[in-house]
Amino acid sequence: MAPTRDEKCTHMFSQRNATRQRFQRTNHIRTISNTIYILLMYASLIGLASADVPLRVLPRQAGEWGNWAYRNLSTWRSTIFGRTQQFIVSKNNSEYPPAWERFDLFQPFISCPPGRTLRRVGQGDGGKWLCDPSTLNAPCTIISLGSGMEFTFERGILADTPCKVLTADCTVTGSILSERHTFLPLCVGSAAAAQRSNQFTTYEALVTRAQVEAVPVLKIDVEAFEYPVFAEWHEHTAALPEQIAVEVHWGEGDTPFNEPGPEFKPQWGRGSLSVSDLSLFFFHLANLGYGIINQERNLNCDQCSEFTLLRVESVPRNGRTLRRFAP
Numbered sequence: 001m002a003p004t005r006d007e008k009c010t011h012m013f014s015q016r017n018a019t020r021q022r023f024q025r026t027n028h029i030r031t032i033s034n035t036i037y038i039l040l041m042y043a044s045l046i047g048l049a050s051a052d053v054p055l056r057v058l059p060r061q062a063g064e065w066g067n068w069a070y071r072n073l074s075t076w077r078s079t080i081f082g083r084t085q086q087f088i089v090s091k092n093n094s095e096y097p098p099a100w101e102r103f104d105l106f107q108p109f110i111s112c113p114p115g116r117t118l119r120r121v122g123q124g125d126g127g128k129w130l131c132d133p134s135t136l137n138a139p140c141t142i143i144s145l146g147s148g149m150e151f152t153f154e155r156g157i158l159a160d161t162p163c164k165v166l167t168a169d170c171t172v173t174g175s176i177l178s179e180r181h182t183f184l185p186l187c188v189g190s191a192a193a194a195q196r197s198n199q200f201t202t203y204e205a206l207v208t209r210a211q212v213e214a215v216p217v218l219k220i221d222v223e224a225f226e227y228p229v230f231a232e233w234h235e236h237t238a239a240l241p242e243q244i245a246v247e248v249h250w251g252e253g254d255t256p257f258n259e260p261g262p263e264f265k266p267q268w269g270r271g272s273l274s275v276s277d278l279s280l281f282f283f284h285l286a287n288l289g290y291g292i293i294n295q296e297r298n299l300n301c302d303q304c305s306e307f308t309l310l311r312v313e314s315v316p317r318n319g320r321t322l323r324r325f326a327p
Ligand SMILES: *[C@@H]1O[C@H](CO)[C@@H](O)[C@H](O)[C@H]1NC(C)=O
Pocket: 092
């Protein structure tokens, strides 16, 4: 016997009800599994936060300046690849523009913190542009690598700050300027060079040996040895400086890249460093939190330029702390 219209309706209705119940059950299960998923996500985030992970943080002098410095560094990092390509195209597709033109892509993009104007410390060739260091408090150690018996920077910074000053250079006999000044007859280079020759050391070994806590300024003028020195640096390297005054060289000049051992030939078999090589160098520093605050062509050497960099971003010293400011 065929079902009546009412029976059909009731049947359809109960079927629909069963479907709805099934659907609600599925929904419940979905809600529960979503909750579990979210809980797991939180758990793994907490796990990550307590593990020793590199983490970028804002500098101590956060505020308006810090936020802008951080933003400028971030923008620089994310655009340098494209701008390197455009720059090379603008130089008639040459990676080797002549003289100081090769440095033109690396213009300053970070300003000094409020109350610390950019100024020159020391006279003449040894003078360096720095965000005013006279507000520094002891204990602090300023490191000067490569002196060529030219100590005007050391004299200037000893007069302007209460910091100790450590000069290292294996090519000269050295000199001691005050009771706050130390001279070590050592050159700083790669770990491979340090293993091969006892005249060489690495940055980390030097700061450990000198028991240095904080390095507000590193001055480095070492005729292209800056590449093996900075190549050793990573996010957790001890006592990375707040400011770096570096003479950057794109050519061998009169001094060959004569670090002992073949492991590090910065010109990679070529006569000089290209724009791309320099981009990679400044990108490495930007990745460690350093932004360019000043550039000055060295008028005595057309393959050389002075740069000052300031660290505006760093990882916490203790990876377990979520928000600790830069040193
Ligand atoms: C640019 O490159 C082209 C082709 O190699 C060459 O003919 C021209 O002289 C170059 N121009 C400049 C300004 O170097």
